[in-house]
Amino acid sequence: MRLPFFVYGTLRPGEVNHAHFLRGRTLSEEPGRLDGVVLYDGPGYPYAVEEPGGTVLGELVTALPEMYDDLLVALDLLEDHAPGDPRNLYERIECDVVRDADGVSVRAWVYVAAPAVAAGLRARGKLIGSGDWLVRG
Incomplete structure (x- = not known):
């Protein structure tokens, strides 16, 4: 299924990986939000x-x-995601993302922390309370 992607970190416009991976490859980029998740500093991502x-x-x-x-292949490599691999840092999952412009919910691919990574972050990670990587500091 060819879903859009929801990006929330270094793939956002103005961030380092946007130029390397997304520039010239997108039809549209629209602000949105993903509910039911929190953001942790990696650090650096x-x-x-x-x-x-x-x-x-x-x-x-x-x-x-x-x-x-x-x-899709390039983003899976960037995010250290291989379907079914227990060593993944991120899992690519389908989520409902809300577009800011009209409040419509859109099904999209999102890279979330793999279970072992998420457990470590919950125990000792640095939470980004704003939920916005661009205003983390």
């Missing part, structure tokens, strides 16, 4: 961790159709 009551801000990115397959 964030992790979204599933947590009721939390909200993370980011962009809903729709890839150009002709770039989708290559972009």
Whole structure:
């Protein structure tokens, strides 16, 4: 299924990985929010961790159709995600993301902390209370 991506950290416009991975490969990039998650500092990059009551801000990115397959592979590599691999740092899951412009919920791929990583972050990680990587400091 060719879902858009919800990006919340270094893939956001103006951040280091946006230029390397998304520039020239997207049809649209729209502000949005993901509910039911909180944000932790990696450090240097964030992790979204599933947590009721939390909200993370980011962009809903729709890839150009002709770039989708290559972009999916590139993002999986960036996020250290291989389907079914217990060593994953992130898991790519389907989530409902709310577009800021109209409040519509859109199904999207989101990279969230893998279970072992999430447990470590909950125990001793640095929570980004704003839920916004761009205003973390």
